[in-house]
Amino acid sequence: MSFDPILSNLRKHIALSPAEETYFVSLLKPKRFQKKEFILKEGQVCKHINFVNSGLLRAFYLNQENKESTIMFAISDWWVTDMHCFLEEKPAMLNIQSVSESEVLQLSKIDLDHLYIEIPKFERFFRILMQNAYVREQLRVIQNLSLSAEERYHNFLAKYPQIGSQVTQKQIASYLGITPEFLSVIRGQK
Amino acid sequence: MSFDPILSNLRKHIALSPAEETYFVSLLKPKRFQKKEFILKEGQVCKHINFVNSGLLRAFYLNQENKESTIMFAISDWWVTDMHCFLEEKPAMLNIQSVSESEVLQLSKIDLDHLYIEIPKFERFFRILMQNAYVREQLRVIQNLSLSAEERYHNFLAKYPQIGSQVTQKQIASYLGITPEFLSVIRGQK
DNA sequence: GTGATTTCTTAAAGTACATTAAGCTTTGTA
DNA sequence: TACAAAGCTTAATGTACTTTAAGAAATCAC
Known part of the structure; x- marks a missing residue:
């Protein structure tokens, strides 16, 4: 499995020496997941952060009535x-499942904590990663509060065109917070 | 204005030397805001991150129809x-307004960028801050997708009891994504 | 303190979305 | 290749929440 994508990903924000890159790569566990296989199941202790090398994963929450979000x-x-x-x-409250066959690189919490100490540049890297994640989630909150289902659907397609074509309407609906039936109505009226 | 609260806040995650603390404090701009005064208005370039020393601020978004979220x-x-x-x-897309009279310490983007370089421990501090913010927003997304307005209201009161008593129902409603009239109905039926 | 604003409540009517259910289409599997 | 299972569509009915409106209560400004 190639480590080029993850190293390019790091280089967007920090510069590592070849030795540091080698050390970092040595901590990664490459894993392959079949379609529908679970990377993480609710209730399991979540020990890894996952970098997607190829494929597509989906993280979802199941509420008391077993409704997926x-x-x-x-x-x-x-x-x-x-x-x-x-x-x-x-123990995890989320499930993470492979939508299509996927290649994943896993980094454990323990190794990440070491990494912060041995190569403090990783503090910066994950600071930036967390910043971006925060901004993204906050934008989603704003959109969920202020837009109709139809507007959210079109925003989703515009923002993630590659995803829209790979996942089921049921999964898109559960991302938007509506039923698949209603998404079908939205799509029908164009 | 006291710097003790912000120094205690830093100490939750990093240990600074007295000299570092002095340097950090020298970068802060203390500001007082009257009730209803704006810390930031939509369209202004957002140059500061704000630490609340006392009082209460509210960040909100105005959509095209001037609906507040x-x-x-x-x-x-x-x-x-x-x-x-x-x-x-x-330019900011959010407004930040003082709900009650407030004391705020402002740190500019420029000074923060210097701080990351001169005292890398701040990378760790803000990494942790951003992590927590991300987790909080993601939890809010989950709750907005999977809970009814009534459940979200009770969650809000349980999580932020001090806030619930200081802000108007209109403001709570706009946090929950419902109208003040409907919040009144929810509160009425107990 | 008094009038003017803003906030809160209540209720009737409307709408965006959910639920149920049935038929149709596609995908997965022996 | 065939049947089962899952996904998609459509429509009727139901519900959580919005809109509008009007009056009562609280807060603000002079």
């Missing part, structure tokens, strides 16, 4: 985990 | 800004 889709070059449970090393 | 309330010991526009030094 899709929290995020993660395509190539994205990082994904149940952040809350990863940071606190608690 | 409250993005966050910030009480003592909280940091608040329009993060997206602060990071990119772009």
